Amino acid sequence: MQTAPENITLELAKAAVGLDLATAPRTLSTRVKLVILDWFAVTLAGSAELVTRQLMKYRLSEGGHPQCTIVGSKARMPASVAALVNGTASHAIDYDDVSFSIPGHATAPVLAAALALAEQTHAGGHQLMQAVLVGYETSCRIAQLIAPNHYARGFHATATMGCFGAAAASARILGLDENATAQALGIAAIKAAGLKAAFGSSCKPLQVGEAARSGLEAARLAQSGVDAPADMIGHRLGFAHTHSDDFYPEAALGPARYVPDFSVATADPAIFDFHMETNLFKFHAACYETHAAIESALKLAQDNDFSHTDITAISIHVNPHCNDICNIQSPLTALQAKFSLRHTVALALAGRDTANPASFNLENLSCPDLLRLQELAQVVLDPTLRVPQTLVRIRLANTSTFELLHDSSIPNPNLDDQQERLIRKFRALCGNCLTANAAQRLETLILHLESAADVGELMR
CATH class of the missing domain: 1.10.4100.10 (2-methylcitrate dehydratase PrpD)
Structure with missing residues (x-):
């Protein structure tokens, strides 16, 4: 006060x-x-x-x-x-x-x-x-x-x-x-x-x-x-x-x-x-608190040249603040999909265009490839991370593990x-x-x- x-x-x-x-x-x-x-x-x-x-x-x-x-x-x-x-x-x-x-x-x-x-x-x-x-x-x-x-x-x-x-x-x-x-x-x-x-x-x-x-x-x-x-x-x-x-x-x-x-x-x-x-x-058509996770997933896939079919585990580390905002575990509607870290990361890793609002649809919510990735993803609430810093860690079938931290709060100068x-x-x-x-x-x-x-x- x-x-x-x-x-x-x-x-x-x-x-x-x-x-x-x-x-x-x-x-x-x-x-x-x-x-x-x-x-x-x-x-x-x-x-x-x-x-x-x-x-x-x-x-x-x-x-x-x-x-x-x-x-x-x-x-x-x-x-x-x-x-x-x-x-x-x-x-x-x-x-x-x-x-x-x-x-x-x-x-x-x-x-x-x-x-x-x-x-x-x-x-x-x-x-x-x-x-x-x-x-x-x-x-x-x-x-x-x-x-x-x-x-x-x-x-x-x-x-x-x-x-x-x-x-x-x-x-x-x-x-x-x-x-x-x-x-x-x-x-x-x-x-x-x-x-x-x-x-x-x-x-x-x-x-x-x-x-x-x-x-x-x-x-x-x-x-x-x-x-x-x-x-x-x-x-x-x-x-x-x-x-x-x-x-x-x-x-x-x-x-x-x-x-x-x-x-x-x-x-x-x-x-x-x-x-x-x-x-x-925004350059992804979803809740802004999902953007750092999307960017990390896209960068990891691009830099390490793996297919989404190679993935065996995904962990998404975010500040607990995100839990009430964008952690809908299993979205049932296109609107809910925009507030799901698990679904938005699945979209990015599967090569769907998250910049296109049409990517958030009922068809993608029931897509087997996306559902598999969504189920593999675990959201970890980590108070040491600042909003909206997000760390994404991906493990592949060959036991390789990749991780990346991204901060989407920095304005473009x-x-x-x-x-x-x-x-x-x-x-x-x-x-x-x-x-x-x-x-x-x-x-x-x-x-x-x-x-x-x-x-x-x-x-x-």
Whole structure:
């Protein structure tokens, strides 16, 4: 526990209102555009998922003003509903970017809310970029305020923190001042919800969509004069103290502290000016905590030139933190497969393309080769490993043993390389959703977003 400011909600609002891309390093604008590019790729792909289609069908049956675009559809809905549906789609295939500052997915709910309001208000591309940065940073700041106990208790931080981030981003689009932004965060405090128990089900992305909708509505209500108590986050009965045993205002209001193991007590954490500088992108269509295991398995198979039929034992060593996240032993659905270390490693060793969302399917769940590898795999919970370090050890029939440790928490310092990889991912995911011409126009617009006079052009 640390001595908190008299009103931490207001201090967080001041930090949000004070953020300005114009005074930030030029590379930050590139980072913002890359998270937007990645969001559109995974949202277009996620728009075809059952949870997105059923949610859209239900909301269309209720009607409403056709204000905003539903990604991947010709439908238009009220802004708050567009935020809900697009936010759900953005997380539906669990392929969206990652922030260990939360820990979770900062962009999904923030951009869903900001896009809807930006389209509704005819905001420009630069204004949208500013809002995305504000929402992203606010999500991470509040997450650091109550880390690590909030996540450890079982809250889905992508949704809980995403609600605050969506509120801050929406407030920026609406041009709210510090006091009104603080009111928006206060209203968001009564709406922020989400549980890790939902992992592996449709409720996981639905929580993200609800966060986007709730955050947008919080900002609109604050704009209209609806009030909240002065410090709904820091009050002794407010959000922070009821949702976590931890309270670290210096971590929330200070520089971005990069702590991949989710512990604010980590000695000498890396320090950045912005949390977005530590953003991580997915290049495997599964839970991010499985990525280090996938990378280790792929590298071992490549370097040692063995076939999956030669394998007699596999052990996957992870921090115990992963047990409640991605250790579904025998997944029964495609969604559960994304949260199974044993299945994702089996996919990698059998040569299935884990970058392709279509690889997570019922056919692979019943494939004899994959089931054999899955049964050979043992997950070992090792507290000496830092999240998300993973050690994979493989034994062959000839008694040879190979092992490799991989850490997937290190951000790529090469923005050009990251952009090239994300463009390839974008084009691959958009291939089934858009014509080649439409995908190219969307890609170009996003990469030059600061020049767009009206975000509506992007949505069209």
